[in-house]
Amino acid sequence: MTTFGYIRTSTRDQNADLQRDALKAAGIPANRLYADEGVSGTLASRPRLDALLDRLEDGDEVVAWKLDRMGRNTRNVLDLIEQITQKGATFRSLTEGITTTGPMGKAMLTIMSAFAQLERDTMLERTRAGLDAAKAKGRVGGRPSKVDDKKLAKIRSLVASNDHTRAEIADMVKISPATLYRVLADL
Structure with missing residues (x-):
């Protein structure tokens, strides 16, 4: 054995x-x-x-x-x-x-x-109910965005100028290139 x-x-x-x-x-x-x-x-x-x-x-x-x-x-x-x-x-x-x-x-x-x-199953049900209640109150879970309105305006301005690469823009606004591409996809 x-x-x-x-x-x-x-x-x-x-x-x-x-x-x-x-x-x-x-x-x-x-x-x-x-x-x-x-x-x-x-x-x-x-x-x-x-x-x-x-x-x-x-x-x-x-x-x-x-x-x-x-x-x-x-x-x-x-x-x-x-x-x-x-x-x-x-x-x-x-x-x-x-x-x-x-x-x-x-x-x-x-x-x-x-x-x-x-x-x-009970734990999952409570979790879903809590998320639904938070969503109904306008709160969304997850990590806060690194891009606020001020950064978004700067990104729009830099992209419109066509003077910088995407990597340069990301560096200028202190975000990763991946985050920049996600922001641009939502524009």
């Missing part, structure tokens, strides 16, 4: 150290950790997870820091756990303390997956 760890972060900005440390504390050596970093849990195919699944044999165990690292919705998680069990391996979640070694663990896994999806 060999125990393998699986780590997943959704974006490259996220840090996998917490997951890595928890799996190490659970006794899983670094050479048996499979990490998909910057890979969405909604994707059915994840390169390192696929490699882990290919390697599994009867009696092996797959350990994840948390159930939601395996997938983003109940169906995806349950399908993945089914693939693991079809190979004769088991799954264990450290945070939730769930294992598929017995029928009660499998039942709890199904329930926890459903609650995880409910939590995610």
Whole structure:
């Protein structure tokens, strides 16, 4: 029996150290950790997870820091756990303390997956409602524009004069060429 760890972060900005440390504390050596970093849990195919699944044999165990690292919705998680069990391996979640070694663990896994999806769906619904409410009040999310009315007027004047390249204009108004091209596209 060999125990393998699986780590997943959704974006490259996220840090996998917490997951890595928890799996190490659970006794899983670094050479048996499979990490998909910057890979969405909604994707059915994840390169390192696929490699882990290919390697599994009867009696092996797959350990994840948390159930939601395996997938983003109940169906995806349950399908993945089914693939693991079809190979004769088991799954264990450290945070939730769930294992598929017995029928009660499998039942709890199904329930926890459903609650995880409910939590995610509720969070998305609240986020959308908040964005819609802000939009209705005239507030728009996102980063403030680097080009105010004064810079826009200067850009228009410099472009109209035809005396400068786009790169020179961008440098003169202290914005990147990419920002300048976005501004010009909106004119």
